[in-house]
Amino acid sequence: MALRLAVLAFILMTLATPALARASFEAIGFQALAGWRDDDHQAALDALKRSCTEIISHGRGFSRPVKYGGTRADWLSVCRKAPKALDARKFFEAELTPLRVSDSERPAGLFTGYFEPEALGSRTPSKEFSVPIYGKPADLVSFDAKEQKATGGLRYGRIVDGKPRAYFTRREIEQGALAGRGLEIVWVKYWSDAFFIQVQGSARIRFADGSSMRLAFSAKNGLPYTAIGGVLVERGEIAKEALSMQAILAWMRKDGKAARELMWKNESFVFFRELDLPEPELGAPGAQTVQLTPLRSLAVDRELWAFGTPVWVDTYVPGENGSKGPAFRRLMIAQDTGTAIKGAVRGDVFWGWGVEAARNAGHMKSEGDMIVLLPKALARKLLAQQ
Numbered sequence: 001m002a003l004r005l006a007v008l009a010f011i012l013m014t015l016a017t018p019a020l021a022r023a024s025f026e027a028i029g030f031q032a033l034a035g036w037r038d039d040d041h042q043a044a045l046d047a048l049k050r051s052c053t054e055i056i057s058h059g060r061g062f063s064r065p066v067k068y069g070g071t072r073a074d075w076l077s078v079c080r081k082a083p084k085a086l087d088a089r090k091f092f093e094a095e096l097t098p099l100r101v102s103d104s105e106r107p108a109g110l111f112t113g114y115f116e117p118e119a120l121g122s123r124t125p126s127k128e129f130s131v132p133i134y135g136k137p138a139d140l141v142s143f144d145a146k147e148q149k150a151t152g153g154l155r156y157g158r159i160v161d162g163k164p165r166a167y168f169t170r171r172e173i174e175q176g177a178l179a180g181r182g183l184e185i186v187w188v189k190y191w192s193d194a195f196f197i198q199v200q201g202s203a204r205i206r207f208a209d210g211s212s213m214r215l216a217f218s219a220k221n222g223l224p225y226t227a228i229g230g231v232l233v234e235r236g237e238i239a240k241e242a243l244s245m246q247a248i249l250a251w252m253r254k255d256g257k258a259a260r261e262l263m264w265k266n267e268s269f270v271f272f273r274e275l276d277l278p279e280p281e282l283g284a285p286g287a288q289t290v291q292l293t294p295l296r297s298l299a300v301d302r303e304l305w306a307f308g309t310p311v312w313v314d315t316y317v318p319g320e321n322g323s324k325g326p327a328f329r330r331l332m333i334a335q336d337t338g339t340a341i342k343g344a345v346r347g348d349v350f351w352g353w354g355v356e357a358a359r360n361a362g363h364m365k366s367e368g369d370m371i372v373l374l375p376k377a378l379a380r381k382l383l384a385q386q
Contacts, residue, residue, distance in 0.1 A: 023068060023304070023344035025099040025382050033098065033312050033371060035329035041088035043296055044310065044331035050290040051308035051333055052079030061288050061307035068344070069306030069334075070378040078375050079308070092331070096310060097379035098371045101344050109345035109368045111315045111328075113361035114200055114299065114338070116283050116353040119193040121186045121205035121213070129187040131194050133205075136219040136271040137183055140167055143222075156222025167221040171264040185274055186213060192252055195263050196245070198270035201338075202284035204353060214275040216284040223267040225339045231265055245362030268339075283350060286336030294352030299336035304344055305372065309334040313347060315368025318360060328366070331373075345370045 030036050054060070056079050059072040078095050085091035103109070122129035139158045143151065147164035151157055157167045168177040174191070186205050188194055197203040197215065205213040229248055232238045238247050252259035275284060283292035286299065288307035298311055305311075311332050319325035332349070341348050347370060351357035374382070 022104075024102045024104075024386060025379075026102070027379065027383060028098050028100050028371065030093050030098060033329075034314065035327070036312070036331075037089075039330050041092060041331060043293070044333060045082065045085060045088040045091065047293040047296040047333040047335070048308065048310060049082050050293075051288060051335055052082050054288055054290050055079050055308050058289075061302070066302070066306045067304045068372075068382060069304065069309055070375065074375050074378045075306065075308060092310065092373060095375070096373035097376050098312065098373050099379055099382065101370050101372055103344040103346075106343050106345055109315070109370055110343070111313065111347045111349060111364065111366045111368050112340075113318075113349045113351050113364035115351045115357040115361040116202050116204060117193075117197050117200050117358070118204045118206060118353060119188050119197065121188045121207060123186060123207070123213075125184070125187045129189055131188045131191050132184040133186050133188060133194060133197065133203075133215065134173070134178060134183045134271050135185050135273060137178060137181065140219055140221065140271070154222050156220065166223060168269075169221075169223060169264075169267040170269045171267070173221075173269050174260075174264070183271075185215070185272060191260060191263065192249065195266075196249075197272075198268075201270065201286075203272075214277055214280075214284055215272040216275045217270060218273040219271045221267075221269040221271075223269070225268040226266040227340070228262050228266055231262060246359070283352065286350070288335045290335055292335060292350045293333075294350060294357070295330065296332055297335045297350040298332040299338045299341050299348035299350070300334040301342050301344070301346055302337040303342075305334050307334055307336075310373040311347065312371040312373065313349070313368065314371070315366040318363035318366060324366075328368075 055072060055075055062072040081095060082091065125132070140156060141159060142156055143154060143164055148155060151164050151166060154166055157165055159165070188205070201217040203215045205215060229238070229243050232248065232251060233240045233243060237251055252262070277284070277291060279291055283294065283297070286292045286297060287302065298313065300309070300311070311334055313328065313330060313332050315328045317325035317328050336348070336350065338348055349364065351361045
């Protein structure tokens with residue numbers, strides 16, 4: 001998840017989610033990619049190597065069908081050659097074919113952003129730090145096909161008296177449904193801190209003694225996600241064009257009780273695990289289970305694209321008041337997904353952490369182009385199927 005959530009995308013925004021449309025593809029040359037020669041291809045290759053290590057050793061991202069991204073077998077040859085590459089740009093140009101992707105449901109494409117939040121916390125509860133971040137409960141289970149049908153399509157839940165049931169809602173959990181089980185990992189100051197940590201799917205918790213803790217996504221309760229930003233737009237509280245994470249936070253600070261009730265409208269709830277990361281300069285693992293690289297890791301629609309796919313993103317950095325900032329053109333690697341990341345030309349940029357990352361991720365709603373770099377045989381297959 002970047003969830004992504006994985007979650008996980010900046011999934012607070014009221015963005016239309018298109019139906020699963022048939023994408024179309026156009027083979028183009030690398031020379032047609034504006035900014036290609038000036039990019040840091042080695043940084044992209046380093047991120048790809050992390051994906052390839054997972055693909056070669058496990059390939060968990062291919063555990064369910066991927067519509068356009070191919071199979072694990074399609075990627076093994078590329079992944080075996082990646083660690084031996086001496087020139088990153090020449091490697092990508094020799095091994096992969098760029099395909100410009102078009103989606104009739106979203107012709108302009110859409111790129112949002114996410115980041116790793118930071119919050120003050122405590123390993124013990126107190127009056128100041130009273131909001132728990134929970135680990136995964138033992139009674140949260142995955143449902144099989146029969147159980148999913150019985151619960152109206154839920155993938156996760158709990159078994160009660162031998163029957164599948166929905167898991168506790170956000171409101172039920174925050175009002176004590178899991179109290180007394182010893183699931184608390186850490187405590188933060190505000191319910192909004194916990195909420196936005198769940199939206200982003202990972203976090204850095206800073207303690208008073210200068211130490212810190214890294215949290216990563218562990219599981220979710222399986223209930224549908226409701227974008228609270230969309231709720232505020234529907235109520236007329238925030239104009240659609242002004243919607244951002246910062247605007248939502250500003251609204252929530254005005255009335256704590258109203259903010260709690262607003263957050264409860266999103267019944268989805270995320271559980272975490274504490275991490276001791278091998279590469280602390282990188283982000284927490286995304287849905288591919290590899291650590292995310294700031295400005296090189298991209299969340300995509302996992303029903304369409306395979307984890308590990310190199311993607312050339314041509315969009316722009318958000319400016320002030322919704323304006324266009326500088327061009328954002330770089331090679332990224334699909335390593336994450338999210339509930340709101342749906343569509344063939346849809347990506348969620350991992351910005352990293354800190355004030356600037358939060359600003360850019362919170363404001364990013366940028367149109368743009370997406371060019372996937374695929375193994376040559378897979379590219380030929382997609383082109384022939386059109």
